[in-house]
Structures are given as C-alpha cells and as structure tokens.
Amino acid sequence: MTDRKTPLISVRDVSFSYGYEPALKDVSLDIYATDYLAIIGPNGGGKTTLLKLILGLLKPDAGQITWPGFSAQHQIGYVPQFATFEREFPLSVRDVVLMGRMSGHLWWQRVSDRDQDLTTDILHQLGLDALSDKPVGQLSGGQLQRVMIARALVCNPDILFLDEPIASIDPGSRFKLSSMLTELNKNIPIVVVTHDITSFASNVLHIACVNRTLFYHGDAELASGCLDEAYGCPVELVAHGVPHRVLQDHADPSAAGCTHHGSDK
Amino acid sequence: MTGLLAALQYDFMQNALAASLLVSVLCAITGTFIVIKRLVFLSGGISHGAFAGLGGAYFLGINPFLGAMFVAILSAAAITRVILRQSQPADATIGILWATGMAAGVLFVSITPGYAPDLIPYLFGDILTTGRTQLYWMAGFSMVNLLLTIILFRQLVAVSFDDEFARLRGLPVGAVLLILMVMNSVAIVLMIQAVGIILVMALLTIPPLIGLALAAKIRVVMFYAFISAVLITVGGLLLSFYLDLPSGPAIVLLGAGLLMLVKIVKAQSKM
Numbered sequence A: 001m002t003d004r005k006t007p008l009i010s011v012r013d014v015s016f017s018y019g020y021e022p023a024l025k026d027v028s029l030d031i032y033a034t035d036y037l038a039i040i041g042p043n044g045g046g047k048t049t050l051l052k053l054i055l056g057l058l059k060p061d062a063g064q065i066t067w068p069g070f071s072a073q074h075q076i077g078y079v080p081q082f083a084t085f086e087r088e089f090p091l092s093v094r095d096v097v098l099m100g101r102m103s104g105h106l107w108w109q110r111v112s113d114r115d116q117d118l119t120t121d122i123l124h125q126l127g128l129d130a131l132s133d134k135p136v137g138q139l140s141g142g143q144l145q146r147v148m149i150a151r152a153l154v155c156n157p158d159i160l161f162l163d164e165p166i167a168s169i170d171p172g173s174r175f176k177l178s179s180m181l182t183e184l185n186k187n188i189p190i191v192v193v194t195h196d197i198t199s200f201a202s203n204v205l206h207i208a209c210v211n212r213t214l215f216y217h218g219d220a221e222l223a224s225g226c227l228d229e230a231y232g233c234p235v236e237l238v239a240h241g242v243p244h245r246v247l248q249d250h251a252d253p254s255a256a257g258c259t260h261h262g263s264d265k
Numbered sequence B: 001m002t003g004l005l006a007a008l009q010y011d012f013m014q015n016a017l018a019a020s021l022l023v024s025v026l027c028a029i030t031g032t033f034i035v036i037k038r039l040v041f042l043s044g045g046i047s048h049g050a051f052a053g054l055g056g057a058y059f060l061g062i063n064p065f066l067g068a069m070f071v072a073i074l075s076a077a078a079i080t081r082v083i084l085r086q087s088q089p090a091d092a093t094i095g096i097l098w099a100t101g102m103a104a105g106v107l108f109v110s111i112t113p114g115y116a117p118d119l120i121p122y123l124f125g126d127i128l129t130t131g132r133t134q135l136y137w138m139a140g141f142s143m144v145n146l147l148l149t150i151i152l153f154r155q156l157v158a159v160s161f162d163d164e165f166a167r168l169r170g171l172p173v174g175a176v177l178l179i180l181m182v183m184n185s186v187a188i189v190l191m192i193q194a195v196g197i198i199l200v201m202a203l204l205t206i207p208p209l210i211g212l213a214l215a216a217k218i219r220v221v222m223f224y225a226f227i228s229a230v231l232i233t234v235g236g237l238l239l240s241f242y243l244d245l246p247s248g249p250a251i252v253l254l255g256a257g258l259l260m261l262v263k264i265v266k267a268q269s270k271m
Helices: A047-055 A093-101 A113-125 A141-153 A171-184 A220-229 A232-239 A243-251 A256-263 B002-007 B011-036 B040-060 B064-085 B090-111 B120-124 B132-151 B153-161 B163-168 B173-214 B218-243 B247-270
Strands: A009-018 A021-031 A036-040 A062-066 A076-079 A159-163 A190-194 A206-211 A213-218
Touching: A009 A047, A021 A047, A021 A062, A021 A206, A036 A047, A047 A159, A047 A190, A047 A206, A076 A141, A076 B163, A093 A113, A093 A141, A093 B153, A113 A141, A141 A159, A141 A171, A159 A171, A171 A190, B002 B218, B011 B040, B011 B132, B011 B153, B011 B173, B011 B218, B040 B064, B040 B090, B040 B173, B064 B090, B064 B173, B120 B173, B132 B153, B132 B173, B153 B163, B153 B173, B163 B173, B173 B218, B173 B247, B218 B247
Parallel strands: A021 A213, A036 A190, A036 A206, A076 A159, A159 A190
Antiparallel strands: A009 A021, A009 A062, A206 A213
C-alpha cells in the first residue's frame, strides 16, 4: 500500500475494562488516509468499545490512542448505534441534523444561514427533504438511520465512523448505504463497526477482527483477493460470531494466499 | 374568574398567585428537560435529599430553604460527577441520597431544642403561606434559570438528546450537564414551597407530559407545559382557598386529572 507510512489514527497496546470484566486487551491498530476499515467480531467482543476509545468517548486503562494525521480542527462524523437516545424526544429531523453543525462553544451558539443551507443540502442528498419537519419519534428505522448519517455528514467530516449502520435497515437501503459509503470513501476514510460484513464486503479495504483482543488486522489484498473470491464463506461464519476461526478455516482449504494474513498479526 | 378576583383582595393570595406563576415557569423549563432526559428519579433524589439541608438549616436557626438549596446544588454536582464517570450505577447513588437526606432531615429537626415544628408543609407544600422574601428568591432564581435556558438552549438540548455526539462536536458536555443539573436542583427547591418535597415530582412531570402530548417541538412543549402548570397551580390554589384543602395535594390531583383528560381527548381524536 502506498499510504501506509503515517497513520491518521494510531492505537497502541490499548486495554479497557468495564469494572473487573476486561473488554479489550492489548489492541493495536492503525487507520490511514483513504482507509475503509471494517471492525468486525461477535456481539460483546468489544467492537463498539474500541470505536468509543478511538473517538475519545472512553479513556483506555492502558495504552495510547493518538490522532497524528489530523489537524486540531478536524471534524469527526459519527453515526452511533441505533438506540443511543430517547425516541420520543421532541425534535424535528431538521433540528437533529442541525446538531451536526454545532461547535464547541459553551455560550452563544446560533444557527447561521450557512448551517441552514448545508442542512438543506444534506437532507436533500439523503432523500429526507419531505421528512424535514417530522418529529424524529415518528420515523421508521431506515429513515432514522439516514437522519443519523445526515447529522454526521453535515459538518463535512474528515473521517466518518459508523457503528452497526445496517442493523436496523432493510436490504434495499443497505445496498444504497453501502454504495454511498464507497462514494464518500473516495474523499475521506471510513471506519465501520459491524457484526455482519455482507453489505460492506466488496468495498472495505481493511478488516479488524475484534473479540476481546485483536485477532486479525488484514490488508487490502484480503479485501480485493481472498474476501472477494470466497464471498459467502466468511460472511456466513462471521455472522455466527467466531470470526478469528473464520479466517483461519478459510485460509486452510482453498485460498492459500490468505494464510499469512491470519497467522501472526 | 370573579372567585379569583375576590380571593386576590388578600395579600397572601397575591403572593400565592405570584408563586404559582413563577413555579409554572420553572416547571415548564426544568420539568421538560427532566422528562425528556429521563431524570425524574434523579429529581426525586435531589428533592428528598434536600430535606437534610432543610433540617440542618432549621437546627442552625437559618432559613430552611437556603439549607435545602445548598444541599440540592451539592448533590446535583455529585450526581453529575457519577453520571460522567459512570463508576457506579447512578440509580443506586440516587436511592442512597433519597433515604439518607430524609433521615438526616428528620434527625436534625428532632434534635433541635424547643417546640417541634410541623413537617407536613415541607413534605406536602403550602403555597398559601409563601412570604415576600420567599417570593423574591423565587423571582430571582426563576429569572436566572430562564436566562440560562435561553442562552444555552441549543447546548442543553444537544447534551440532553445525545451527549456522546455533543462531546464529539467539541461541546463541554460536563459543564453543560452540570449547569442543567444545578438549574434543576434550584428549581426543585423553589417548587418545594408550592407542593412540598414528596409531591414536587408531580409538578415536574405532569405539565411537561401534557406538553409532550400536545406538541412535538421542544419550545412548544415548554409553552404548553407552562400553560398547564398555570392552570393546575392556580386552580389548586383556588380549591385550597375555597374548600380549605391542602394546596399541594389539590395542585397535584388537579394536574393528574388534566393529564388524563388531555390523554383521553387525544386518544379520541385519533380514532
């Protein structure tokens, strides 16, 4: 890979636990410009925890997370896992998306004309124009998902993180989301947490497989080669929650070229 | 209406009416945030915990409401810390605050030498005995709350809605949350005068729930909450005056009735 020199984000030997239960142990991971990283693994394996550590929403017990590749004013786009807020909250779609334009000031925060314009644009791009004034509580799962994506994109992010973005949407929308992300990835790096790689498999550049520790952090060749070749196979097994075995199993019978990826990372 | 005008000849009724309006402002703002951010139980903890301050101040011979205010703000800050750190489940902490506050309050009052006071007005409120000084305090704090809410509206809403996202936007979530909690605890103590420690939760929840039943925009919700709070506090006041009922329970039951009515009418209109 050409841009493997300086990482945008560097995770070094990070451990984290909730109380006495270790959630992640000695995880190291780099994220590069133009990367499209899928963090996969079984439920409860620490995927979301890793994402929150990277985002700085959680503080690691040990190890370091740095963002050497970004300037101080970088914008982070973040699409949280589905139900992180109250559905009955009295806000319109537009109100929610406008939150993506907020800054860090404690005091005055007015909505500027530019904020309004950018919000109108992004609502249009995501086909949400008609829902603009609708209360968020009345949206379907897929619609709400698009609102969350609009809120993440309205700040013109330098990097985009999505946590289980396809869990609550129908197959048609999954495909649309996937192609939209591929399009966005031409300009910014994308990190997606998912327990179901199916919808992203053809586009992701790297895979990080997390189950308490990082079992596998695969290169681009996997995405373009092995993963494409045996499309259905890893998908099935990943969905069943033993991804580290998937890649080893998968390497054994047919795709010999994959072996070195899974062996000693 | 004529009943109200007749009653207003009395000084104490004028005070009580002013107190009703101020309490309505507070519960519209504070209550709406408390309901949408699901802080109702926490508010119960703060109001009951404040009884420790009330009793302590009584023991020391100073204004009981200042004592309650002091303890409420302190506990709001402590709970904010717990929420931000998530080192332990906040609901257990709230439960401890709740019971310990009540225990300490009763203990202070009982060891105070002299004539034992009647605790019922503190527990269930007595808006008809609101004094001038009390009213000035309420007016002052209500204005501060209102002003802070206007200045910080977007930030307060963003942090209430999704604090993780707010943090990623660079918002000082801890500071905003602390301001929200302190505003809430100040409002709660001021409302104790009207409905008392035990019933304050009703006044914090019923008007916002009526607002939420009628509107889907947060400012409009607050407006309806204000209107319904005025209706039930003034209505409760008049019931209390004319039928010689305790004002706190009159206000709360009137509120519960109005909420039920609104819900029924809403359900009917949907069919």
